[in-house]
Amino acid sequence: MSENSVSSPINRGRPNFDxxxxxxxxxxFLILLVSGLAFAGLNLFHDVEExxxxxxxxxxxxxxxLALLIALGFEFVNGFHDTANAVATVIYTHSLTPGVAVxxxxxxxxxxxxxxxxxxAFGIISLLPVELILQAASGSGFAMVYALLFSxxxxxxxxxxxxxxxxxxxxxxxxxxxVGVANALLHGRSGLSGVDWDQALKVGYSLLLxxxxxxxxxxxxxxxxxxxxxxxxxxxxxxxxxxxxxxxRGMLILTCTGVSFAxxxxxxxxxxxxxxxxxxxxxxxxxxxNRSLPPDQIPRVAALTQVTEQQxxxxxxxANPLPxxxxxxxxxxxxxxxxxxxxxALAMTLSDxxxxxxxxxxxxxxxxxxxSNTRNQMYLASESIKHLQTAxxxxxxxxxxxxxxxxxxxxSATRFIPxxxxxxxxxxxxxxxxxxxxxxxxxxxxxIGKTHLTYAQGASAELVAMMTIxxxxxxxxxxxxxxxxxxxxxxxxxxxxxxxxxxxxxxxAVAWILTLPVxxxxxxxxYALFIHF
Numbered sequence: 001m002s003e004n005s006v007s008s009p010i011n012r013g014r015p016n017f018d019x020x021x022x023x024x025x026x027x028x029f030l031i032l033l034v035s036g037l038a039f040a041g042l043n044l045f046h047d048v049e050e051x052x053x054x055x056x057x058x059x060x061x062x063x064x065x066l067a068l069l070i071a072l073g074f075e076f077v078n079g080f081h082d083t084a085n086a087v088a089t090v091i092y093t094h095s096l097t098p099g100v101a102v103x104x105x106x107x108x109x110x111x112x113x114x115x116x117x118x119x120x121a122f123g124i125i126s127l128l129p130v131e132l133i134l135q136a137a138s139g140s141g142f143a144m145v146y147a148l149l150f151s152x153x154x155x156x157x158x159x160x161x162x163x164x165x166x167x168x169x170x171x172x173x174x175x176x177x178x179v180g181v182a183n184a185l186l187h188g189r190s191g192l193s194g195v196d197w198d199q200a201l202k203v204g205y206s207l208l209l210x211x212x213x214x215x216x217x218x219x220x221x222x223x224x225x226x227x228x229x230x231x232x233x234x235x236x237x238x239x240x241x242x243x244x245x246x247x248x249r250g251m252l253i254l255t256c257t258g259v260s261f262a263x264x265x266x267x268x269x270x271x272x273x274x275x276x277x278x279x280x281x282x283x284x285x286x287x288x289x290n291r292s293l294p295p296d297q298i299p300r301v302a303a304l305t306q307v308t309e310q311q312x313x314x315x316x317x318x319a320n321p322l323p324x325x326x327x328x329x330x331x332x333x334x335x336x337x338x339x340x341x342x343x344x345a346l347a348m349t350l351s352d353x354x355x356x357x358x359x360x361x362x363x364x365x366x367x368x369x370x371x372s373n374t375r376n377q378m379y380l381a382s383e384s385i386k387h388l389q390t391a392x393x394x395x396x397x398x399x400x401x402x403x404x405x406x407x408x409x410x411x412s413a414t415r416f417i418p419x420x421x422x423x424x425x426x427x428x429x430x431x432x433x434x435x436x437x438x439x440x441x442x443x444x445x446x447x448i449g450k451t452h453l454t455y456a457q458g459a460s461a462e463l464v465a466m467m468t469i470x471x472x473x474x475x476x477x478x479x480x481x482x483x484x485x486x487x488x489x490x491x492x493x494x495x496x497x498x499x500x501x502x503x504x505x506x507x508x509a510v511a512w513i514l515t516l517p518v519x520x521x522x523x524x525x526x527y528a529l530f531i532h533f
Contacts, residue, residue, distance in 0.1 A: 047286040067278040071278060076429070078270075079434075081160045081482075085259075089458030089489075090253060095248075098437075106429075112426075113426035116268055120269040121272040124274075125273045134326075151519050168480070178520035180195040210468060214461070215487040216491060222460040235455070248459075252458055255465075262469035264426065265469075266479065272425050276416075290416040309348075311398070332345075385404075388403065448490050448505070449499065464484065
């Protein structure tokens with residue numbers, strides 16, 4: 001895997017990686033790093049102070065600080081591991097120098113995170129076992145977070161060291177599945193019962209199809225460009241280190257910008273979801289419920305809970321005695337098996353939620369000792385409604401409509417991301433982009449095809465990656481920038497009949513195949529270890 005073992009057609013136009021960086025880059029990096037951590041700390045203390053709850057111990061702050069550092073470390077590694085794919089094409093076509101390319105990509109990643117919707121973040125979290133999410137503040141919750149973060153970071157660093165463009169999304173999802181399987185086995189259940197397989201399959205399809213989409217679409221786009229755009233310069237590799245013509249250069253920089261922005265918008269959300277899980281577990285008084293919800297929304301939600309409760313009990317009256325609602329709904333979410341107790345249990349849970357918010361008038365007024373329980377009830381009710389919709393339970397149209405409205409209200413109270421979380425994740429991802437990028441860039445730029453990347457090949461691969469990741473973000477699905485971009489480059493090499501370096505493709509395929517089982521096994525073992533601490 002030596003960086004010098006490249007064929008002469010590639011080596012002729014090889015970018016200059018030996019130029020020294022700007023002398024201000026390291027001080028600026030440190031300033032941004034310290035500023036990001038200080039910004040997070042100040043906002044944490046401010047949010048806790050706003051609740052009016054007395055601080056009796058600083059241990060939760062220490063646990064929170066450690067967990068946040070690890071979560072931000074994951075995003076930092078994600079930055080230099082995945083985003084290197086976005087800059088490989090502009091670097092190898094000499095559209096931008098390596099230093100300028102990674103800084104520009106870092107800025108675009110930063111903006112992508114800030115403007116993201118948060119849908120992907122909670123789609124990832126919903127893969128976790130519901131009982132662990134409800135116990136986020138317990139030892140099991142911390143063991144879960146540490147296990148999946150450490151396993152994802154270890155595998156990402158290992159594949160980065162060998163210059164393999166492995167997927168951070170793939171790794172994190174494998175880690176989540178591993179925790180779910182281990183938790184089920186430790187509680188005497190089948191490992192298959194520890195994961196929401198409907199959601200896992202939905203995510204798995206997006207990860208499985210993304211490299212195929214990248215390869216096929218990039219190849220077809222290059223073929224179409226050859227048919228429609230008759231400009232020989234576009235299909236030539238750089239002969240030296242001179243930048244391409246202005247219009248080609250602009251197109252390549254634009255696609256690099258789009259991929260970097262889309263990567264930040266999609267991948268940055270994974271860190272956000274984990275950080276919110278950590279915040280809910282360690283500081284529920286400040287982060288379990290969305291305290292920014294307007295008070296005038298409360299009466300509407302309370303009335304909706306009452307109406308929906310009555311409709312559910314009319315469909316299925318409660319048994320006497322009714323088993324504990326939380327146990328019934330937790331089992332339903334875990335197994336997706338609808339039984340006669342589910343609708344009454346959901347009705348009782350909605351009734352409790354309505355009583356809570358009606359009594360206190362706003363989220364801010366709910367007492368500290370009740371916040372976690374109220375949040376858990378809301379989360380469990382929302383997940384139960386989602387599983388009812390997935391199971392296509394036969395419900396009257398008005399009831400189904402009220403349940404959909406109820407889920408929206410519950411999600412707005414429990415699934416939110418404070419702006420400061422977006423900012424610190426954006427800083428971590430952006431700074432990560434500027435460090436350690438060279439290994440992956442060299443693999444994408446030199447070791448996939450047997451000839452140097454042409455301008456048209458770079459633009460085709462980047463454009464397909466940008467559109468694929470953007471579409472996935474709109475549907476709330478995590479996809480791999482690595483898989484889409486590297487397979488897109490391979491597709492353009494195949495369409496151009498440039499030849500493919502099979503040894504590299506074999507290594508990429510092995511990494512792709514091993515990522516899921518290795519991350520599952522690693523996180524399962526770490527969870528089993530941490531749960532005993």
